[in-house]
Amino acid sequence: MKFTRTLIALSAATLMATSAMAMEPAEYKAAKDQISADYKANKQKCDALQGNAKDVCQKEAKGAEKVAKAELEARYKPSDKTAYKAREAKADADYEVAKEKCDDLSGNAKDVCVKDAKAAHVSDKENAKVARAVAKPADNTAAKQADVAEARKDAAAEKNEANYKAAKERCDALSGDAKSKCVDDAKRMHGQS
Structure with a gap:
């Protein structure tokens, strides 16, 4: 949990630092394609797992994808609204993973x-x-x-x-x-x- 919060803080700092620089459409598309490829690779890693470990892995992969897309949108169209949506996506992704981990109990x-x-x-x-x-x-x-x-x-x-x-x-x-x-x-x- 501490690692996740540190990662989120680092991610937010990076988001704020890069929000001053808007992306070009070609960069945006390439980044979006990379997010999709990363999601597919992360989801494929989950196939080797079983039970709740697999469910947690899938939630982590889906959450990472949603967060990456929201952060990309915030970099592409910097605004208070997109920055908020990126923070909200992180909160929702963390929550989904945490709830799934509770299923082991x-x-x-x-x-x-x-x-x-x-x-x-x-x-x-x-x-x-x-x-x-x-x-x-x-x-x-x-x-x-x-x-x-x-x-x-x-x-x-x-x-x-x-x-x-x-x-x-x-x-x-x-x-x-x-x-x-x-x-x-x-x-x-x-x-x-």
């Missing part, structure tokens, strides 16, 4: 894994929304600051809600007073009433 461990994946997804998507608000040009600095503050406030609330649900799911493995205390602690920790 069962019972409460699987439920916790799914909730953790969802919390990470919500966090990534909310971070993308904040980045979009920060990147938007504005005529009025005060209005932009208010928009960014509102985006950050909304993001914090969404993240807290998702993290609370994940924490509460962990409590389901407990019973009686221990479970009640766990739920109360989760509520307090994540600002739930």
Whole structure:
């Protein structure tokens, strides 16, 4: 997960650095063809695997393709919208892979894994929304600051809600007073009433 986040950060930095330079149509087509070829090669590697490992591999291949296409679009037509879509594609791809990995588990461990994946997804998507608000040009600095503050406030609330649900799911493995205390602690920790 740490490697994925580092890769995403590096990818975002590269995206921002290259967004100032628009691509030529021929470069765009060549890059698009390369993405398709990479996807086919990555998907073919999955054929040697079995069970959930194969499913995870396929989700990783499909996710990498979607992210690469979104990043390519952001380089070809640089804008706040395409940069946001690239961030969103990364968040969605990571989520799909994380959910698929949860299929190796069962019972409460699987439920916790799914909730953790969802919390990470919500966090990534909310971070993308904040980045979009920060990147938007504005005529009025005060209005932009208010928009960014509102985006950050909304993001914090969404993240807290998702993290609370994940924490509460962990409590389901407990019973009686221990479970009640766990739920109360989760509520307090994540600002739930």
